[in-house]
Amino acid sequence: MVSRTDDEELAVIKDWWQRNGKPLLTGSVLALVVVFGWQGWQKYQTSQAHGASMLYQQLLETALNPSGQPDPGKVAELAGKLKSDFSGTHYAQYGSLFVAKVAVESGQLDDAAAELQAIVDEPVDDTLAELARQRLARVLAAQDKVDEALKLLEGDADQAYLASREELKGDLLVKLGRSDEAYAAYVKAKAALAEDAAVGGLQLKLDDLAKGDA
Numbered sequence: 001m002v003s004r005t006d007d008e009e010l011a012v013i014k015d016w017w018q019r020n021g022k023p024l025l026t027g028s029v030l031a032l033v034v035v036f037g038w039q040g041w042q043k044y045q046t047s048q049a050h051g052a053s054m055l056y057q058q059l060l061e062t063a064l065n066p067s068g069q070p071d072p073g074k075v076a077e078l079a080g081k082l083k084s085d086f087s088g089t090h091y092a093q094y095g096s097l098f099v100a101k102v103a104v105e106s107g108q109l110d111d112a113a114a115e116l117q118a119i120v121d122e123p124v125d126d127t128l129a130e131l132a133r134q135r136l137a138r139v140l141a142a143q144d145k146v147d148e149a150l151k152l153l154e155g156d157a158d159q160a161y162l163a164s165r166e167e168l169k170g171d172l173l174v175k176l177g178r179s180d181e182a183y184a185a186y187v188k189a190k191a192a193l194a195e196d197a198a199v200g201g202l203q204l205k206l207d208d209l210a211k212g213d214a
Contacts, residue, residue: 052091055082059095070102093119093128100135104142113139120152130161134168146175163192167202174209183209 059078062070075098082095096115103112116136123129133152140149150172157165166189173182186206190199 052082052086052089055086056091056095059098070105072102072106075099075102088122088124090124090128093124093132097128097131097135100139104139109139109143113143126158130157130165134161134164137168137172141172141175146172150176159192163189163197165189166192167205170205174205179209 055078059075059082062074062078079095079099082089082092086092096119100112100115103109103115113136116132116139119128119132120136123132137149137152140146140152150169153165153169153172166185170182170185170189173179173185183206186202186209190202190206193199193202
């Protein structure tokens with residue numbers, strides 16, 4: 001076997017490097033970028049969640065002033081910051097639910113409807129979608145837009161929200177004088193409840209409608 005000189009070995013290594021070294025280095029660099037990029041993204045997400053959580057907590061604490069009433073101006077300020085800094089997050093949309101609640105308590109139904117409609121249009125998840133939908137339906141009913149409220153509740157609902165949705169539909173149908181449909185909705189709501197669930201208020205509604213038919 002013919003042995004290579006040091007110069008020949010060096011030449012072989014250089015040739016291998018030219019053909020393979022750069023691609024391998026590029027791949028290694030990309031791998032490092034992916035690893036550290038992911039870690040950085042995770043840290044950013046954690047930081048964002050923490051910041052949103054703190055701001056949301058501040059928003060809730062505006063209701064804890066000496067008078068026991070929320071400060072509408074402070075609520076609007078903090079909710080606006082949640083939307084601008086953490087748009088599309090759960091905290092931002094739960095903040096909007098809180099703003100809508102304050103607006104309803106202040107008699108600002110148009111403002112409440114706008115907050116809730118924004119969630120219904122682009123919900124972060126199904127739970128927020130249903131919460132906002134049902135609350136918006138109640139606000140619309142308070143604005144004498146009962147037919148519009150009923151349209152919001154059309155279609156199928158997840159089993160977890162079926163009882164509350166059907167009971168709400170019953171309430172709206174009662175307002176429209178459609179007693180038979182309201183009774184059917186209440187029956188459906190009762191059937192969707194767990195066996196050990198409290199049904200006192202719902203049963204009263206069923207009994208009232210049954211008496212009306214007697």
